[in-house]
Every structure is written in C-alpha cells, then in structure tokens.
Amino acid sequence: RKVIDIAGDDFGMRDPSWLSRFGNATRLATHYRRGRVVLAGDAAHQHYPTGGVGMNVGFQDAFNLGWKLAATIDGWASDGLLDTYHSDRYPVGEQLMEHSRAQTYLFHAFTPEGLALRDLLSRMVPESREFSDFLAGRLTALDVAYPSTDPTAHPVTGTRAPDLPLTGTEGTLFAALRADSYVLLDLTADGALSGRAQERITVHGGAPDPSRDAWEDVRAALIRPDGHVAWAWTEEDDTKLAAQVDAVVTTALGR
Ligand SMILES: Cc1cc2nc3c(=O)[nH]c(=O)nc-3n(C[C@H](O)[C@H](O)[C@H](O)COP(=O)(O)OP(=O)(O)OC[C@H]3O[C@@H](n4cnc5c(N)ncnc54)[C@H](O)[C@@H]3O)c2cc1C
Known part of the structure; x- marks a missing residue:
C-alpha cells in the first residue's frame, strides 16, 4: 500500500516472508566511555540508514577500542x-550525524527548491574532483583521522598510514601491523633506527611514497596497532632522531 502511495505501482511484490521497520532516531551518546562502561556501534550512534555506513562506523569503533x-x-x-577512544571516535560520530542528516534531507526533498538542490549537488559529483573526493573519503572512512592536540605534530599524525612497501621483506606495512604492538617505521636511507626494536615495538624499514606529498619529509613514524600514525619525525640528524623516537616510544608504552 505504501509503495503504491509513493510510486503508483507495487511492482508485483506479494507475500513477504520477512519485514522490518526502522525510524530516524538520530542520536549520539555524549560519552563513549564512563569508567568500565564503553559504547560502540549503534549503542553509541544511531541514525537513518542513509549512506549505508552505520555498521562500518561501528566496526571502526571496535577497531579503535x-x-x-x-x-x-x-x-x-x-x-x-x-x-582516547572517546576523543578519537566521538568527532567521527558527530560527522556521521551531520552526514546522515544531510542525506536524509536530500532523500526527502520533494519541493522545487529541494529538487534543485539535489540536482545541483548531483552534478557537482562528476564535475568537481574535490567535492567527489570529499564524499568518497567520508563514505569509505578513508578520511578518518585522529589529529594530535600537539600543535608541533607533523600533519600526517593521526591519519591512516599508507600501505608502504617495507624494505628487506616482500611485505607491506598493513601486513606488519599487530594488535599488541606498535610499528616503528624507519624511513631513513641507512636504517638508523634498526636497533630500536623492543617488546611491543617492531621496526621496519621503508621508503616514503613519492605520490604522497604529506610524507615527503617524514624520516620515521610510529604506527599504532590500528594503522593510524601516533607520531612522525622529520629530524635529519640521526642521533637526535633516535633520541626523539626513544622519548615518544617511552611515553606511548606507558614506561
Ligand atoms: C534498513 C537498514 C539498512 C542498513 N544498511 C547498512 C549498510 O548498507 N551498511 C552499513 O554499514 N550499515 C547499515 N545499516 C546499519 C547497521 O545495520 C547497524 O549500524 C549495525 O547493525 C549496528 O550493529 P551493532 O552491533 O552496533 O548493533 P545491533 O546490530 O543492533 O546488535 C545489537 C545486538 O544486541 C542484542 N541485544 C540488545 N539488548 C540486549 C541485551 N539486553 N542482552 C543481550 N543482547 C542484547 C540485539 O538483539 C542485537 O543482536 C543499516 C541499518 C538499517 C536499519
């Protein structure tokens, strides 16, 4: 009946074997963690299922946590x-609310003004590379970053590290990630940090990816178990670089 009301035809649909219903309860928990209670997935954020990202964002909550x-x-x-589970993931939940609300509005925009806005934005997708890249980054979550509060932090800090090929192995960075240790990525030409492996730290040599401008001056990076950059260094003096790495690693490991 609803389909006929909306589309003028029921397209031959009969005798459903399963039906479900959902509403538009757009809600975001104010705190993702209170003591021993943590919220993830739809328990932390619920929204109209536009964009098809709800489950994916929930997986990423779990991955971060x-x-x-x-x-x-x-x-x-x-x-x-x-x-940092809350400080990392709550802003992503806020973006999710904004994004799904905007899409919900566009889905139901049947006024002449609403239809004009939808047409305009639809045209911008193929016409503006920047706009379509923004939407793709948001929908795939490849744009999710957890920026540092330290103003001196390198711009790649908090971003998802690229899957750089590692030297001395057939593998790449993603294959080297482990749930129980950080990866120290040594991008110096002479492997200046190769002796710095320890419990919870594996060291891998690599080469900066020339196609990624932001990584151009990075000589070393500490990668979290979930693949995000905990810290990145540009220091050109190897002795100073090693000292800076040791200080950050000690803090990261709570020592
Ligand atoms: C129509 C629709 C389409 C969607 N399409 C997509 C999509 O294309 N892509 C996408 O990424 N996401 C999509 N989503 C969103 C996705 O389904 C949810 O975000 C995801 O299922 C949430 O997973 P969850 O584990 O957090 O919660 P849930 O899947 O709700 O799991 C919670 C579980 O806890 C159980 N439970 C509740 N209370 C208790 C209790 N007291 N004791 C024990 N167990 C309990 C429930 O029975 C349930 O099994 C869609 C949602 C809808 C409604």
Missing part, C-alpha cells in the same frame, strides 16, 4: 590511552 582495551588489561597502555 580493541587494542586499547587489550593494552589496558595487559598493563602496557600509556596513561589515558583508554580515554
């Missing part, structure tokens, strides 16, 4: 690591 919970339970988490 999992290694932090494990590190806390195993006793190697830095101070406040578990709280």
